[in-house]
Amino acid sequence: MKIIRLILVSWLLITVIGFALPAYAKIHMVILDVCTNGENQSIVFWVTVDDSTADPPSVVTSIIVTAPDGTTFDMTKNTWYEPSRLFSSVNKFAGDFLRGAIPSGLYKVAVMDNTGTIINATDRVTVDFLTPPEVTDPVEGSTVSSLTPKIIWTPIPGAEAYRIYLWNSNWNQPIWWWVSPNIKISNKHSFMIPPGVLMSGFNYNIQIQARDTLKDVDNRATGTWRHFSTP
Numbered sequence: 001m002k003i004i005r006l007i008l009v010s011w012l013l014i015t016v017i018g019f020a021l022p023a024y025a026k027i028h029m030v031i032l033d034v035c036t037n038g039e040n041q042s043i044v045f046w047v048t049v050d051d052s053t054a055d056p057p058s059v060v061t062s063i064i065v066t067a068p069d070g071t072t073f074d075m076t077k078n079t080w081y082e083p084s085r086l087f088s089s090v091n092k093f094a095g096d097f098l099r100g101a102i103p104s105g106l107y108k109v110a111v112m113d114n115t116g117t118i119i120n121a122t123d124r125v126t127v128d129f130l131t132p133p134e135v136t137d138p139v140e141g142s143t144v145s146s147l148t149p150k151i152i153w154t155p156i157p158g159a160e161a162y163r164i165y166l167w168n169s170n171w172n173q174p175i176w177w178w179v180s181p182n183i184k185i186s187n188k189h190s191f192m193i194p195p196g197v198l199m200s201g202f203n204y205n206i207q208i209q210a211r212d213t214l215k216d217v218d219n220r221a222t223g224t225w226r227h228f229s230t231p
Contacts, residue, residue: 038221042091062112068105130221159210167205
């Protein structure tokens with residue numbers, strides 16, 4: 001019985017001490033991903049944080065991003081995405097920076113946990129927004145001559161892929177295609193709509209998006225909608 005009593009007392013002491021101690025967990029991984037957003041001429045910061053408890057929100061006390069021009073952004077209270085352990089910032093625009101322009105160069109992040117440990121990460125980015133591609137054929141409000149028309153748009157320097165969005169105005173059904181993904185296509189700026197997609201006597205909207213890669217956090221720019229009808 002003495003042995004059992006001693007075990008119970010030891011367990012209680014360990015439990016009490018465990019609750020009394022602060023929950024410390026040392027950060028062991030930080031990744032900074034900086035990308036430009038041609039949709040609205042902005043820049044986005046993504047900071048991935050991981051620690052020994054797999055519970056970063058409870059131990060991170062400070063996340064500070066420093067731009068090449070010295071502008072700092074406090075991301076400590078930004079949205080936390082589980083289970084990816086990812087902090088995200090809102091888009092930052094030219095007016096958010098000290099010199100009134102989004103700078104190219106080396107961006108830095110410093111992440112501190114509740115032990116006082118600081119881990120730094122960097123990412124270099126060139127701010128070179130893509131130009132939005134615009135549909136040149138069919139022209140706005142026209143009626144195409146066939147149900148398999150060729151869509152032509154302005155070529156965009158630096159684009160590696162284009163995404164074509166087609167919208168059936170009558171049924172509100174979106175369709176989209178990629179034009180030659182994963183390869184350089186600076187001189188390819190047209191697409192033939194395949195048979196069986198368009199229906200006679202319908203109205204359609206079409207829009208082209210240019211991307212410099214096919215990653216989720218790539219540089220992209222989207223043109224305006226063009227409207228056309230089928231015969």
